[in-house]
Amino acid sequence: MDALSRLLMLNAPQGTIDKNCVLGSDWQLPHGAGELSVIRWHALTQGAAKLEMPTGEIFTLRPGNVVLLPQNSAHRLSHVDNESTYIVCGTLRLQHSARYFLTSLPETLFVAPVNHSVEYNWLREAIPFLQQESRSAMPGVDALCSQICATFFILACVSGLHRLIQRKTFSVCFCIHVLVR
Template sequence: MDAVSHLLRLARPQARLDKRCLLGGATRMDVAAHAERKAPFHVLLEGACTLEIGSKLLEVRAGDVVLIPGGAPHRVTTPGCEPLSPTAETAGEAFVTTRSAQSRAPVIDLFCGHYTFGAGAGALLFRSLPDPLHVSFGSSDEGEEVLRMLSALMRGEARREGDGTAAILSALCTVLLAMVLRTSRGVNANATLWTAAGDGRIAGVVERVLADPGADWSIERLSRAAAMSRATFLRHFVRSTGMTAGTFLGQVRLMTAAELLATTDATVASVAGQVGYHSESAFSRSFRSAVGTTPARFRRASVRPA
């Protein structure tokens, strides 16, 4: 299984499309902070706008996707010379349609939604991503074509709003997340995604560790797998993933452990061994530090009532 598919299987995010925004010029849309373990996203199909999040101002163009893993409040603004107008919303069956409060011809077509994820593998994955994450699919013919097809399906379901619309839109949003996670670099060249290492040798190491996180992955073994010297491997790994090899290995092991705790009856000690920890106590300390609770409590919270 490839790395992105493996990660999505571990994280099991739930996707929802919340709004279709047809905003006229000089319009301001404020988006409130999302609840814990909810990550909003925006995909711009037509036009151009700015997205302000904290001290960062992103210039968003058609074909761009912005993901905000931490759920921070933000503002979307469309260009125009008139005083900024707020937005008005109309509720539909599957989601909300947002327009400028004043009657203005749309200058952008923006879909807004969010991903919901659990406290284990999902939280670890989203926490590891750049925040905000700004990716452009309009910069390559392949990416533009895929997004165009995805957009056409979204628009078609938005107009239909019939049986199955919510489920179809949720699936399309999951496809969008897979596309984002496999994109090696965002609009900002510094926003490196460890889920899509640009160096094929490093990407191969990432896939091997995901396939067998419990193996004895010493730095020497990892560098041999990449056919590099130790020093060269460490340097290339950070450049390609934005994190150290040790941080990556620990992350994958804890994500896998969370999945095993939630879906199997294996003891905590057994799970610790399966993901490469030599002692249950060391595993429990690492798990609690990363997830915020002990493995046993995490398992109890993950059990669904019959």
């Protein structure tokens, strides 16, 4: 097993859905900074949203995108244009010792696969499925939702690491290697 897989398995993220809602044409959701062993994530099934970070970075979320905040940083989500937005927000809880791993990651991990790729199609189906299942009272649904949320984090780490390797930036790779030892 590779180092990243071992690190992710050791930390076993437990996911939950915190918001599953439709937002009108003029909205904002400010979030304060939170606990370091908790990752916030946001995904859309319809519409668009703007994510603003304290650093001034701005991201636009679209259906099929997932943004994760490994350091649980303060941020603000807001509307784009005047369209309704269907948004799913959640958290992933890791062990307190995972804070060392999480602080070695970028402040934002953004999963935005190429249109019509396998990953894109999976996310476009997984997010509405997660919305549907989170409303269900069926036995096992909490475990199912938790694992799907954890998969978002794993996808973000793998695609982020792939981009770093392509750019030949190995600081996160080094951190992962050191933390697993």
